[in-house]
Amino acid sequence: xxxxxxxxxxxxxxxxxxxxxxxxxxxxxxxxxxxxxxxxxxxxxxxxxxxxxxxxxxxxxxxxxxxxxxxxxxxxxxxxxxxxxxxxxxxxxxxxxxxxxxxxxxxxxxxxxxxxxxxxxxxxxxxxxxxxxxxxxxxxxxxx
Amino acid sequence: xxxxxxxxxxxxxxxxxxxxxxxxxxxxxxxxxxxxxxxxxxxxxxxxxxxxxxxxxxxxxxxxxxxxxxxxxxxxxxxxxxxxxxxxxxxxxxxxxxxxxxxxxxxxxxxxxxxxxxxxxxxxxxxxxxxxxxxxxxxxxxxx
Amino acid sequence: xxxxxxxxxxxxxxxxxxxxxxxxxxxxxxxxxxxxxxxxxxxxxxxxxxxxxxxxxxxxxxxxxxxxxxxxxxxxxxxxxxxxxxxxxxxxxxxxxxxxxxxxxxxxxxxxxxxxxxxxxxxxxxxxxxxxxxxxxxxxxxxx
Numbered sequence: 528x529x530x531x532x533x534x535x536x537x538x539x540x541x542x543x544x545x546x547x548x549x550x551x552x553x554x555x556x557x558x559x560x561x562x563x564x565x566x567x568x569x570x571x572x573x574x575x576x577x578x579x580x581x582x583x584x585x586x587x588x589x590x591x592x593x594x595x596x597x598x599x600x601x602x603x604x605x606x607x608x609x610x611x612x613x614x615x616x617x618x619x620x621x622x623x624x625x626x627x628x629x630x631x632x633x634x635x636x637x638x639x640x641x642x643x644x645x646x647x648x649x650x651x652x653x654x655x656x657x658x659x660x661x662x663x664x665x666x667x668x669x670x671x
Numbered sequence: 672x673x674x675x676x677x678x679x680x681x682x683x684x685x686x687x688x689x690x691x692x693x694x695x696x697x698x699x700x701x702x703x704x705x706x707x708x709x710x711x712x713x714x715x716x717x718x719x720x721x722x723x724x725x726x727x728x729x730x731x732x733x734x735x736x737x738x739x740x741x742x743x744x745x746x747x748x749x750x751x752x753x754x755x756x757x758x759x760x761x762x763x764x765x766x767x768x769x770x771x772x773x774x775x776x777x778x779x780x781x782x783x784x785x786x787x788x789x790x791x792x793x794x795x796x797x798x799x800x801x802x803x804x805x806x807x808x809x810x811x812x813x814x815x
Numbered sequence: 816x817x818x819x820x821x822x823x824x825x826x827x828x829x830x831x832x833x834x835x836x837x838x839x840x841x842x843x844x845x846x847x848x849x850x851x852x853x854x855x856x857x858x859x860x861x862x863x864x865x866x867x868x869x870x871x872x873x874x875x876x877x878x879x880x881x882x883x884x885x886x887x888x889x890x891x892x893x894x895x896x897x898x899x900x901x902x903x904x905x906x907x908x909x910x911x912x913x914x915x916x917x918x919x920x921x922x923x924x925x926x927x928x929x930x931x932x933x934x935x936x937x938x939x940x941x942x943x944x945x946x947x948x949x950x951x952x953x954x955x956x957x958x959x
């Protein structure tokens with residue numbers, strides 16, 4: 528069974544990231560500066576290069592890789608919750624290259640912003656805390 | 672001309688799906704359990720294998736196919752409305768493999784969750800009901 | 816540093832686009848008809864053919880290209896803001912073909928709707944105006 532919680536709508540923040548910033552770190556910093564520890568994020572724009580993760584489910588380990596070329600961000604979606612009592616952004620990204628081919632993965636530090644427009648919607652409600660999950664090896668929400 | 676309706680914001684639900692569940696069925700079940708018959712859904716995570724649809728517009732028929740490998744869900748977006756008086760989830764999904772190549776399609780039953788974080792936002796307003804649409808052969812909203 | 820503004824939730828509009836319409840123009844028209852000059856948009860569905868842009872960051876120029884085949888819209892996300900005092904929609908799109916391969920880019924006029932379900936959420940707050948940005952050559956938000 529899925530485990531879900533009902534939340535209330537919180538503040539809405541929209542804006543642009545700075546050129547040459549680290550995409551994941553910049554979104555995380557906005558959340559910290561705006562005291563957002565629960566919410567969702569979405570973004571579009573372009574990056575100079577991407578660093579992405581793919582989770583090897585059998586060996587329970589992330590493989591990280593770089594796509595070292597400018598690409599459009601066709602879609603970034605993610606959420607904000609707590610890990611070790613700090614707000615963390617968990618985001619996945621879809622990218623497209625000059626031929627229109629799409630790429631993607633788990634957004635890792637090292638993805639460099641060319642231009643990016645971001646929307647963050649905060650939620651009010653109980654804390655969502657990430658803990659080690661035995662079944663997957665991932666830091667998932669402990670919602671019992 | 673587009674046909675659109677104005678809606679009010681309803682409840683917000685966030686949580687995680689269960690390991691090994693059917694992605695589409697699990698989201699549908701949350702909607703039923705939470706009495707949501709109108710809304711939107713988004714999700715990210717990873718799947719063990721995907722079953723996707725592609726609509727052949729000329730012959731007006733879905734072709735369903737399986738991608739039988741673990742992939743990241745880089746983006747799932749969809750909506751909740753009524754079909755034959757039951758809440759149905761219409762969702763499309765974008766996935767990425769270990770090389771970072773992206774795949775996608777219409778989400779069909781048979782897509783198995785490895786881990787998935789889901790956000791559902793309900794809307795209040797008039798009913799959105801799906802009916803057979805002559806022009807496309809699809810079950811589209813009858814909003815006249 | 817990112818530059819962000821806090822906004823209030825505005826009206827919510829959901830509906831379907833018309834068969835054979837231009838995807839970008841139709842969404843823009845909904846915004847104009849509903850007096851929305853600030854907001855976000857998301858959509859899923861299918862297109863008959865796509866016209867997409869890729870921004871060449873070095874030469875600071877968009878290259879536009881057509882993918883002339885029916886595809887699923889696995890994800891469209893975008894925002895609405897002002898450019899030369901008119902509401903403009905900036906959207907990126909992810910598509911998938913009959914093999915499940917994903918494509919994408921900056922949504923340009925010339926993308927033709929087969930069927931499309933759209934959700935627009937308006938925001939209330941200060942104006943977001945696009946101006947020429949020296950650093951990137953793009954029409955970005957002037958939020959100083």
